[in-house]
Amino acid sequence: MRIVEIIFSPTGGTEKVARAFAEGWQGEVKTIDLADPEKDFSTCAIDEDDQVLIALPSFGGRVPTIATERLSRIAGNGAACTLICVYGNRAFEDTLAEMEDTAKTCGFNVVAAVAAIAEHSIFPQFATGRPDAADAAQLRGFARRIAEEATDMPAIPGNRPYKQGGRGGLVPQPTDACIGCGLCARECPAQAIDTESFAANPETCIGCMRCLRICSVNAREVNAATVAAKAEELSPICALRKENELFL
CATH class of the missing domain: 3.30.70.20 (Alpha-Beta Plaits)
Incomplete structure (x- = not known):
């Protein structure tokens, strides 16, 4: 069985989660990097027998727009697909729902979903060092369970219409x-x-x-003042460790 990872991981956290998860599956791994602005994603070949992992970060409870646009150009051809949204210990909100809708429109057969934690890309004081060893072991276990148990489309949380997206003014x-x-x-x-x-x-x-x-x-x-104000706002929400979730 060939494993196809479709990932968008600008700062590496989503990639770490995807790698840990994929270790729970057995097979050759092919990676499609949605962060590559030069790639023609319409040429990416997905076979019906492939085991596909789509791993995307949650930006303010939504999928980054360019990740959705690039994913939408890939034909799923009925391949079984697991979704992973990765967030920085705040909340993933409508990210998985948006991923599910996009994947189904592409022709993927969504069989499972995961919400996973990684170090926050803007505020590294939240979820520092994650995914850690405990996360990696849990993600491998999720992968094995999906391989053994996935049959029908799971109930994936999220709202439709999705919440309004936004960058919060943080432009380096x-x-x-x-x-x-x-x-x-x-x-x-x-x-x-x-x-x-x-x-x-x-x-x-x-x-x-x-x-x-x-x-x-x-x-x-x-902007330092904006970062400080946002970090103070997020601190009560992000201080406690959140755990990875499996939807199967």
């Missing part, structure tokens, strides 16, 4: 420490960074924080 911009290497612009999933000034366009930036995370000289930042 270059500081005076920028050395002009261009890595941020090349690696931006949304191609939102100017290749000369390295400033991010607030209209196209999705606030994924990849540019901030990969900058080798720490020369990108978001």
Whole structure:
């Protein structure tokens, strides 16, 4: 059996969750990276016998728009599909419902879903170091249960219509420490960074924080006052450890 991972993981947390989960399945793994702005996703070949894992992050309780758009170009051809939404210990809200609707429209047969925790991409003080060893063991167990037990489409939580999405104004911009290497612009999933000034366009930036995370000289930042205010708001919600959930 071939395993196909379809992932969108700008800062690596969703990828870590997907890798841990896939260890519970046996088979060759092929990865389709939805963060690649150059790829023609309509050419991605999914066979009916493939075991597919779609792993996407939750941004404010929704799927990032470009991830949905790119996923929608892939033909599922009836392949069995498990959905994983990854969130930073706040809430995943309508993310799984949106993923389910998109996957079904693509022709995937959704048989299970997981809500999993990873370190928050903007506020790393929340869910620090996750997925940890306990998470990885649980995710492998989820994968084995799905392989053995999945038959019918599960009841997946979420609202329709979905909640309104938004970036919250957190758009990383270059500081005076920028050395002009261009890595941020090349690696931006949304191609939102100017290749000369390295400033991010607030209209196209999705606030994924990849540019901030990969900058080798720490020369990108978001508004400190906005970050501090949002962290204070989230602290009561995110302080307690939330656990991964399986919908089967």
